[in-house]
Amino acid sequence: MILTLAVSGYRSLRDLVLPLDRITLVTGANGSGKSSLYRSIRLLAEVAQGQAIASLAAEGGLQSTLWAGPEAFSRRMKSGEVPVQGTVRKNVVSLKLGFADEDYGYAIDLGLPADAGRSLFSMDPEIKAEALWAGEALSRSNEIAGRNGPTAKVLNSQGQRIPVYQNLARFDSMMTHAADPKDGLELLVMRERMRAWRFYDHLRTDRDAPARFPRIGTRTPVLSADGGDLAAALQTILEIGDEVALGEAIDDAFPGASINVTVNEGYFELFMTQRGLLRPLRSSELSDGTLRYLLLTAALLSPRPAPLIVLNEPETSLHPDLLEPLARLIARAAEKTQVIVVSHAHDLVGTLAKLSGCVRYELRKELGETVVDAEELPRWNWPKR
Structure with missing residues (x-):
């Protein structure tokens, strides 16, 4: 550490x-x-x-x-x-x-x-x-x-x-x-x-984000910086990582939801099933906030924990209701990895600041x-x- x-x-x-x-935790005003x-x-x-x-x-x-x-x-x-x-x-x-x-x-x-x-x-x-x-x-x-x-x-x-x-x-x-x-x-x-x-500050969630499209996949214990290999990274967690933690993290943020990954001629694609919907949603259909939360989940639950992960404004695009689940996800990751969080989100910072082994700088x-x-x-x- x-x-x-x-x-x-x-x-x-x-x-x-x-x-x-x-x-x-690092926070402070703009500039x-x-x-x-x-x-x-x-x-x-x-x-x-x-x-x-x-x-x-x-x-x-x-x-x-x-x-x-x-x-x-x-x-x-x-x-x-x-x-x-x-x-x-x-x-x-x-x-x-x-x-x-x-x-x-x-x-x-x-x-x-x-x-x-x-x-x-x-x-x-x-x-x-x-x-x-x-x-x-x-x-x-x-x-x-x-x-x-x-x-x-x-x-x-x-x-x-x-x-x-x-x-x-x-x-x-x-x-x-x-x-x-x-x-x-x-x-x-x-x-x-x-x-x-590892550094995560450019996890794209826009319409043309790499994570929204099927992609050739191999075992991926570490999510890439742009999140383009999200489907393969999540499937790797399901197979050789903490499958229970992954399910709990998704249910914590989206009660009753689950994910699955399909493969078609080597191309991995992510689907998410949500309560009340008659069919699963492709990653291309997910909201920016939902996709970002899944990206952060894949990064923080890596089967190959890093000595240090630095997150820059992870709250971007997230609904306020997702900040507490994200804080719990970061806390779980911190059991194996040192984490630095640079954030504007008072709710996220406030929740994490209550944990033991946490220091906050404004x-x-x-x-x-x-x-x-x-x-x-x-x-x-x-x-x-």
């Missing part, structure tokens, strides 16, 4: 360190930074996929994603005595992401390229530093692997830090290139954990910066360049 999440210099997240729990927090977690996961640089480029490059305010706020700026204005920068420009779980911690520092203006790729950020450590906070004594510039070192069995790469490309992470069963086992373990994180903006009140901030150190 992830214990601490840290973000620095990403959009409105100037310097944020949050303790997480089995269920972490408070919820989407930025969600995207920062996703960007961290993309480091393990080797896609972080491309993802930042798609957002407009590092310059577009960096904190746009001053490096620090003076006391007089905060009180309104003087206007907010830039000051002489003391530290380098950087975007930093990190987390610590029960075993290890990892952090990455991305900065501006040294050859800015001399290459057609000068908008690409560079990886300046990385660190993997044992325990909750980085220190010199517990660092297992580290990267500064082009050099990556790992701690060997004799307690020596040996270089495993001395010319690592500025756009390559040690997560993807130095993870090795022999010399970088901890890196390999952490990389695979991060690759197993984001707000102060002088353009996302801030949050936390009872006790965990200790955190960033790797040095």
Whole structure:
């Protein structure tokens, strides 16, 4: 389970360190930074996929994603005595992401390229530093692997830090290139954990949504990000997952309803039988809210539980009556999976907040910066360049 999440210099997240729990709820007004927090977690996961640089480029490059305010706020700026204005920068420009779980911690520092203006790729950020450590906070004594510039070192069995790469490309992470069963086992373990994180924010329910049409199916223990393999995912739960939990989740939201999947020449199609109707409805006939609930059910009852699932505004298209069943579904999933929920829905957040092992954060903006009140901030150190 992830214990601490840290973000620095990403959009409105100037310097944020949050303790997480089995269920972490993130809420707040529009523009408070919820989407930025969600995207920062996703960007961290993309480091393990080797896609972080491309993802930042798609957002407009590092310059577009960096904190746009001053490096620090003076006391007089905060009180309104003087206007907010830039000051002489003391530290380098950087975007930093990190987390610590029960075993290890990892952090990455991305900065501006040294050859800015001399290459057609000068908008690409560079990886300046990385660190993997044992325990909750980085220190010199517990660092297992580290990267500064082009050099990556790992701690060997004799307690020596040996270089495993001395010319690592500025756009390559040690997560993807130095993870090795022999010399970088901890890196390999952490990389695979991060690759197993799941994000659901684009579960389409519109008229042309992939989930509405028959589709070639194979065993699908993990629902795809767009939900196009919904029928196969639900059938997989029925065959090798928790069939009872699936039936209870559907009956909880739609009393007396049930689902079944048919196969025609390899194409899987979902049908739903509802009380009072003389025939089952195809997925193409279901309402947006009904289809979204089924998509979330398939995601949360996966026969292959993820170490982390992040849901971004799962309440979209749902009738208020479905929020409590959804909360119960999330609570059931949290028995095996850590869940982060970013939501506007007060009923959903309120129901989940009553559960043990749940922490709630309400984001707000102060002088353009996302801030949050936390009872006790965990200790955190960033790797040095």
